[in-house]
Amino acid sequence: MIESSAISLSEKKFHHLIERDIESFSSMFDEKGLMFYPTGKVETKPELLQRLASGRTVFEKIDLAKTIARLYEETAVVHGEGMFTLMLQGERIIENLNFIDVWVKKEEEWKLVSSHFIKMV
Template sequence: MFGCLSFLLIALSLSAATPAVADEEKTLRALEQKLCEAFRSSNAEVIGQIEDDNYTLTSSTAKVTGRADDLAEAKNNEPHYDVFSNHDVKLRFYGDTAILNGITSVKGTSAGKPFAADFQYTDTWIKRDGQWKLVASHATKIVQ
């Protein structure tokens, strides 16, 4: 009897948590989409709101950059993105930390020259004071 009661209580607690997790997943997916659009439209204000002050990106060339670099690129519209989108995204939660893995597809111009590429990426998000902030990213170019 105790085992059945324990199982029932655990099942009820898991089902109660499911809507909250679904809401958090929806929020993070929307934030990632908003960030992609901010890069595509060179919206430094939105990038600054979403990225943590100490945000770092390890690029596909192993260069480590930060929030200030992203803001400068957006303000200068360099590179210019015609396409900046994420797809095939998988999301996992670890308390107030979330890891997203997926593919970023980009197309645009840099120094007047066209480019197009796909990158396998990992984004790390932390929830602080009720807000999700992007704290770290890693991108690896997918070679066709």
């Protein structure tokens, strides 16, 4: 894998979230994967998929400002920032966030094992 391919994985992840393509998003997310939010909340894959399917969290728009990737053998770490527009339990939230995605190659596929969102100060 090259760095641009790792960045493409994260961009694809965001595309699936915006399109509410939960099945495609789920196939990218490792069974033991975790999602970390700026509030400190952590969700497992089943909890996250349930939240997305319920419509309690809807990703409306993501404008990435910059992204970089680092590769470590069978692991890729993607760092980025952007403006995220979400509907959280019926309330529109627009925030400038940093994110970190950790991808691991498992059985010839790249899986998202950890995704962190951090508020920019």
